[in-house]
Amino acid sequence: MSPSNDPLDAVLRPPPDETYEEAALRETREEQARCVSAAIDAEIKAERLARRKKRIVRLLLLGQSESGKSTTLRQFQRLYTPTAFREERVLWRAVIQLNIVRSIRTILETLSPEQAAASPRPRRPSVAPSAVMLLNGNGTTMSADITDPNNPYDSYTEFAPAVDSDPDSDPEQHVYGPSSSRFAVNVPPGGGGGGAFDALRTALLPLRLVEAHLIARLVSPNEKEPTHLPGMPDTFSVTLNSREIFVRPGNRWKGGARGKSPERDLGTRGDRDEAQEVLHACAPAMLALWNDPGVREVLRRRKIRLEEGPGFFLDDLERVTLPNYLPTDDDVLRARLKTVGVSEYTFSMEVSTGRETPTEWRIIDVGGSRSQVLAFFSTWVPFFDDVDAIIFLAPIAGFDQVLAEDRTVNRLEDSVLLWKSVCSNKLLAGVDLVLFLNKCDILEKKLEAGIKIVRYVRNYADRENTFQAVSQYLRGKFSAIHREYSPNPRKFYAFCTSVTDTATTGGIIASGEQR
Numbered sequence: 192m193s194p195s196n197d198p199l200d201a202v203l204r205p206p207p208d209e210t211y212e213e214a215a216l217r218e219t220r221e222e223q224a225r226c227v228s229a230a231i232d233a234e235i236k237a238e239r240l241a242r243r244k245k246r247i248v249r250l251l252l253l254g255q256s257e258s259g260k261s262t263t264l265r266q267f268q269r270l271y272t273p274t275a276f277r278e279e280r281v282l283w284r285a286v287i288q289l290n291i292v293r294s295i296r297t298i299l300e301t302l303s304p305e306q307a308a309a310s311p312r313p314r315r316p317s318v319a320p321s322a323v324m325l326l327n328g329n330g331t332t333m334s335a336d337i338t339d340p341n342n343p344y345d346s347y348t349e350f351a352p353a354v355d356s357d358p359d360s361d362p363e364q365h366v367y368g369p370s371s372s373r374f375a376v377n378v379p380p381g382g383g384g385g386g387a388f389d390a391l392r393t394a395l396l397p398l399r400l401v402e403a404h405l406i407a408r409l410v411s412p413n414e415k416e417p418t419h420l421p422g423m424p425d426t427f428s429v430t431l432n433s434r435e436i437f438v439r440p441g442n443r444w445k446g447g448a449r450g451k452s453p454e455r456d457l458g459t460r461g462d463r464d465e466a467q468e469v470l471h472a473c474a475p476a477m478l479a480l481w482n483d484p485g486v487r488e489v490l491r492r493r494k495i496r497l498e499e500g501p502g503f504f505l506d507d508l509e510r511v512t513l514p515n516y517l518p519t520d521d522d523v524l525r526a527r528l529k530t531v532g533v534s535e536y537t538f539s540m541e542v543s544t545g546r547e548t549p550t551e552w553r554i555i556d557v558g559g560s561r562s563q564v565l566a567f568f569s570t571w572v573p574f575f576d577d578v579d580a581i582i583f584l585a586p587i588a589g590f591d592q593v594l595a596e597d598r599t600v601n602r603l604e605d606s607v608l609l610w611k612s613v614c615s616n617k618l619l620a621g622v623d624l625v626l627f628l629n630k631c632d633i634l635e636k637k638l639e640a641g642i643k644i645v646r647y648v649r650n651y652a653d654r655e656n657t658f659q660a661v662s663q664y665l666r667g668k669f670s671a672i673h674r675e676y677s678p679n680p681r682k683f684y685a686f687c688t689s690v691t692d693t694a695t696t697g698g699i700i701a702s703g704e705q706r
């Protein structure tokens with residue numbers, strides 16, 4: 192292109208009537224801008240070199256909401272800073288308490304729709320948390336802006352399933368967790384008649400108060416799920432590539448939860464945890480409800496599979512409701528705490544594996560709900576183009592589920608679209624990719640239970656409905672997208688994972704160290 196018809200050249204060309212002084216001023220300014228730009232480049236280069244010297248490995252976790260990003264982060268913490276991980280386990284008790292209360296509420300609402308409609312879920316009190324009130328309404332849901340050029344959800348995929356958001360009209364639509372609960376039946380459980388059920392419901396009433404308390408402590412405004420613990424500031428700043436930016440709370444909440452915030456005392460008195468005391472008192476009723484064959488039958492008929500959803504602890508009720516309950520490592524990995532915003536975590540390794548391993552991990556965890564992913568692609572990507580690798584989590588067990596924030600979108604389809612946009616992103620073109628096809632344990636159970644993937648993935652055709660065949664097929668699809676959409680060749684690794692499983696995930700992380 193000749194300079195005369197280059198539009199950029201036209202804009203940058205000096206004005207024709209520029210005086211000698213104006214030209215001198217412009218040239219000085221241009222020179223200054225060149226110096227600043229060169230200084231920034233040098234700084235970035237020096238920082239990269241310093242990182243390599245110190246063996247700092249920077250990883251970015253990406254994937255849709257509930258894909259297992261924060262769980263993967265916790266696996267890194269557990270492996271490399273085990274003392275800190277162990278010390279923090281007690282802080283997860285409140286999250287697990289809310290996970291339990293939400294599961295029980297889902298069952299109660301399923302069994303008795305009229306009462307559920309009459310007494311909606313408590314949400315975050317808008318007044319002082321001590322004045323706990325039960326309020327009406329839902330959190331705000333956000334949907335993708337499909338006209339946004341940064342919108343990763345703007346293309347169609349062959350995975351597009353025949354999704355129907357209403358399980359009543361779709362015999363194969365399943366519901367897996369509290370966030371999806373909205374269904375109703377009229378059958379009292381256990382064949383014991385409405386009286387027995389009413390007695391259970393009455394015995395479980397105190398859980399309402401516990402839920403409201405915990406929401407006040409853990410749930411951010413406009414969110415439905417727990418996102419933080421008390422004492423967490425709204426935002427804090429970190430320095431990335433010498434640029435000051437603001438991110439939502441990362442692990443600061445842990446400091447707050449250790450007692451730096453007056454809010455901490457809500458529901459706790461000294462060593463006493465009042466929520467735990469109520470859960471303990473309600474344990475027999477919760478157990479009776481969950482172990483009731485009639486209740487299970489109703490849940491089965493309604494295709495509500497709580498045990499495969501996030502934050503499921505009902506099979507551990509006796510243990511987790513003990514007054515002196517302390518979450519185990521596994522409990523922390525299974526607890527559900529939604530991430531809001533972008534946070535960078537740094538671990539200096541406590542444990543040396545005896546070889547030349549990284550001495551410091553920096554892991555960036557990004558909230559995966561659609562609105563947050565859109566914000567990431569439109570705002571954050573430039574801050575993370577120099578990470579060493581992206582770990583992308585695709586929860587392939589979600590093939591028969593829809594997104595909590597948009598019930599018209601199949602979860603697997605959403606993962607594929609997001610993967611395409613990560614692979615094709617030019618700013619991230621130089622970053623190696625590690626793909627975790629996650630929640631394989633749940634995938635295996637679903638296929639064994641007879642759920643047919645071909646019903647959701649049309650092109651699966653008449654292949655076998657086994658874990659081996661399905662995981663291989665999906666791995667092939669994701670790999671092909673990487674090959675087709677990556678602007679440049681780069682390293683790519685793919686694993687079938689269940690990141691709640693400590694042994695296998697630890698093995699994969701350790702194998703990554705060798706590279």
Ligand SMILES: Nc1nc2c(ncn2[C@@H]2O[C@H](COP(=O)(O)OP(=O)(O)OP(=O)(O)O)[C@@H](O)[C@H]2O)c(=O)[nH]1
Nearest residue numbers: 257258259260261262501502525530559630689690
């Ligand atoms: N069974 C099983 N559960 C998993 C697996 N990976 C994650 N989970 C659970 O799924 C839930 C969601 O995981 P998170 O790590 O919080 O998901 P996330 O990607 O960080 O989600 P956002 O913070 O909303 O973006 C948690 O309760 C985890 O314990 C898995 O491989 N198998």
Ligand SMILES: [Mg+2]
Nearest residue numbers: 260261529530
């Ligand atoms: Mg998270």
